[in-house]
Amino acid sequence: MALAKLGVVVLDCPDPDALAGFYAEVLGGTVERDEKGDWVDLALPGGQSLAFQRADGHTAPRWPRAESDGQQFHLDLTVPDLDAAQEGVLKLGATLLDAGEPARTWRVYADPAGHPFCLCAC
Template sequence: MVAWTTRSFALSCYFADPRALTRFYQELTGMQLGYDSDEFVALTDGSGCDLGFQQVDRYRAPRRPGQDVPQQLHLDLRVEELDAAEKLALELGAVRPDHQRGGDRWRVLLDPAGHTFCLVVG
C-alpha cells in the first residue's frame, strides 16, 4: 500500500499577477509566503500542505449555484468564530452568495476570483 499525503492545492486565477489572490488568502488565513514568481505564488503554514495560486490564460470564474461554469475547487477553512471570520472575509473582498444552506455551521463565500470556499466552525 502506498501512503499519500496532500502536498498542496493550487487555485487558478485570472489576475495578471497571482499575488492579488494570494494576498486575499494570506490576510484571511494568516499563512506565510512560501514561494513567489510571476506565474505562481504559494502560501504555507508549516503543516506540509501549501496553498498555491497560478496565473491562467482565459480563466473563467465558476458560476453559482448553476453549473454553466462549474467550480474547479472548493476549500473549507476551519474557523473558531463564524461571524467574525465571515466579516473579515467580506472586508477583504469575498462575496456572500444568496444561496446558503449551512445555518450556524458554515458559510459559503466566493473569493475575489470567484472560487467557492466555506468557513466551517470547529
C-alpha cells in the same frame, strides 16, 4: 499502499499575487513568489501549502450551478467565530454566496477570483 502523495492544491486565477495575498490574510502564512509572477506559493502554518497559478482567460466557477462548468471544488476553512470571520473575509474582498439559515454552521463565499470556499464553525 498509496501511489502518490498530495503535493499542493493549486488555484488557477488571473492574478496569483493578489489571490495569495487574500488567502494569506485569511489563513496566515508566508507568500513566496516566482520571478515572473505566474506562480505564487502560500506556505501555511503547520506545513501545508496553497499555490496560485496565472491562468489568462480564467473564468470563475459559478455556484450553485448544475451544469458541468460550475463548481469544480471548494475549500472548507474552519473558524471559531463564524460572524467575525465573515466580517473579515468580506473586508478582504470575498463575496457572500449563501448564508443559509441562521442556525446553519457554515456559509459559502467566493474569493476575489471567484473560487467558492466555505467558512465552517468549529
